[in-house]
Amino acid sequence: MRTHRERLPDVPSAELPSEVPTLHATPSGRRSEVVSYSDDRRTRGLRALQEITGQSGADVVGTLREIAPDLADWVVDFSYGDVMARPGLDRRTRQLATIAALTALGNAAPQLAVHIRGALNVGCRPAEIIETIMQMAVFAGFPAAINALVVAREALVQK
């Protein structure tokens, strides 16, 4: 397969290092937020990605970089740098909202696993994660909730 690299020529390409830096993460994957006022989207995105998803997010971005490098950049710059890094909602609530949405959609098991582990990384208790998924039985039906609980059992054990 041919690689796919058709960057717009005017994108100021603040290159993503091929190795996503580990940023001195503690063993639990949690760390204090030290986003500097001078951080740009890329730095902020990499930091949020690391703080929330730890190694599993870096793995996803690495896989995407092989097939769609610009989408890998969007994950870092837009999803994490513009959206997930925002101060308007605490990280725990953001993760539980994400878990609720992915449970309801019911077609994104890999992302659900990443964000369940991400919820643990930012300090959610397993019981809160499971409680959020259980609540989805009301809004998206029992199959959606049950399938997400199966993903959660796996993701919480791996952690």
Add this chain to the structure above:
Amino acid sequence: MRTHRERLPDVPSAELPSEVPTLHATPSGRRSEVVSYSDDRRTRGLRALQEITGQSGADVVGTLREIAPDLADWVVDFSYGDVMARPGLDRRTRQLATIAALTALGNAAPQLAVHIRGALNVGCRPAEIIETIMQMAVFAGFPAAINALVVAREALVQK
């Protein structure tokens, strides 16, 4: 249209009063939680329904009672009495998780409006509600987020 009332004979029918009691709600719709240990599912459900959705939830239940009275009971007893009343997650997080899921599903505008007002009732700030919806652009796409914001604009103004 014929009414539809085929209760199982063994359902101990703790009758729902035709008028859902207002439970001394404050003008803002918020009240302290005083769920007694002796409350049964119905009492607990009515209380949670009132605390979270105020009049709009009572209106929905009233409408349902005309066409599918047992489903109206399920909303009270199961959705609110068994699920939403649970202590495992604070009410604000439950509402934001609900808003995230309904935004992502994208086909439940009336429920989204009820739960946006419900989020205000339990103490969420408008900015938190909007922030939760904005985050869904990442997980469910921009159309889902934009359509939910249009619902939110209406629901937040009405409040």
Add this chain to the structure above:
Amino acid sequence: MRTHRERLPDVPSAELPSEVPTLHATPSGRRSEVVSYSDDRRTRGLRALQEITGQSGADVVGTLREIAPDLADWVVDFSYGDVMARPGLDRRTRQLATIAALTALGNAAPQLAVHIRGALNVGCRPAEIIETIMQMAVFAGFPAAINALVVAREALVQK
């Protein structure tokens, strides 16, 4: 808007009459099935469309004919002639299965209304229709079931 008529030249165009024939429907919209062995897809489809959906199906096909005439043909020939006319399942079960699916999908209110009236046309009782929708609370969540009940209330009253 330009009309859109790019038939394949080799489609043997058994023309659909501009007026969908009423086929001596009884006042209740029900009639005995007399599909002849010599009926082709078009005849079989028109008959099934009429028996199941009555005027509302003819209206939909008429509207489609203005904007996408070949899709209007597909509705008659494929959806009704090939699929809905099949003997492998009785008409009542087919309609309830359709109502279940459209309730669960949650984004097809106009079709849900047509098929609720269609269910009445083929002999389903209103209570069975409502029961089918109520069951979807388990499989697709309460918002899907509630929104479908609102459609049903309207469709059952109009009938």
Add this chain to the structure above:
Amino acid sequence: MRTHRERLPDVPSAELPSEVPTLHATPSGRRSEVVSYSDDRRTRGLRALQEITGQSGADVVGTLREIAPDLADWVVDFSYGDVMARPGLDRRTRQLATIAALTALGNAAPQLAVHIRGALNVGCRPAEIIETIMQMAVFAGFPAAINALVVAREALVQK
């Protein structure tokens, strides 16, 4: 992973036996319905679960009990005791409506397999199950129907 058991103190906990009783099921998995007038939700739910899903439903509930015991109770008490056990629709129609919905949703393969076997348990013929799934090509598209047929092939062979 920590277990998750935060029952509301006022839930009268009619304990679910750790072994779901087999209720003298016949080899074909079918049995006459003998729901007593005095059965409560739990008893009625366990009975319906057993009659419809046989061992596969018990396995799902057992798995859920490990990670989210209260949701396991909801499956028994609400999904089966309140909803699926209702007399308003015969069991065969309920199963085919469920299969239609799960086929259309397209993201619940494990539940679809359970309910296809459940349809056989309550007396549906394989041809009726396949016919229901085929019909979904019209309402939810060919991919949804095809993927459900692949699940059905597996589930019908296992039986």
Add this chain to the structure above:
Amino acid sequence: MRTHRERLPDVPSAELPSEVPTLHATPSGRRSEVVSYSDDRRTRGLRALQEITGQSGADVVGTLREIAPDLADWVVDFSYGDVMARPGLDRRTRQLATIAALTALGNAAPQLAVHIRGALNVGCRPAEIIETIMQMAVFAGFPAAINALVVAREALVQK
């Protein structure tokens, strides 16, 4: 309702002018692409938004700016500046792919209308738009295709 403006302090706020410039669009809404190499995301996004959606896109962004100004920026900078402006696919194909997706999702009628008009703006013929929607009957079912055709009839007439 309180306005919602919680920008990250380090976002270099290339202010979006309150009036989206019209960029000398021709009466047909089409214009040659003259994206300069020095354009940044904002300029590129505004240009693509104007070229594709004309006034309807500007209206949507204007509405969003009132309730969620940062999401309005994301629409311009990310959706149009990063994604839709990319050279890897011609504009006509991008619009038809968008129409296919929104038809299949079935819960984004306002966006579908905007992108149908957008398809005309970038040179798609009405017949191509309708053909794309018709094809979705195969992949997402007839209700999705029919509902999108109803949107298209309206959007193509308004044009």
Add this chain to the structure above:
Amino acid sequence: MRTHRERLPDVPSAELPSEVPTLHATPSGRRSEVVSYSDDRRTRGLRALQEITGQSGADVVGTLREIAPDLADWVVDFSYGDVMARPGLDRRTRQLATIAALTALGNAAPQLAVHIRGALNVGCRPAEIIETIMQMAVFAGFPAAINALVVAREALVQK
């Protein structure tokens, strides 16, 4: 499992040969379109199926023939003969529209793989396929786009 063959007696059964003919496909899988004016739906469908999906489509149809032979016919006659073979849109655009829709739906990975290979068969470049999927991050969210890219990586490598 019992086989399922309940053809309507009046279907003129232009039998599908058990072996789908290869039609002198070139190694690349592409061939000039030579649909004769006298072709009927079946011939036209088989030809389009072969030209677009090559062996993978024939395999799917073969699998379906075992469990639901009439649906296998519908795939050939309706999906390919009536819809995909139409001249109103070029094959490359049809495939990219299909990929966009299946990416957005997010629950049809097997069909997405077939149609990604189909896109190559009709002359799409891998970069165009990936570009189409990337665009779906805007309209259906990042999880949908990422999961489709993982399917694409596999499908493009296999080719």
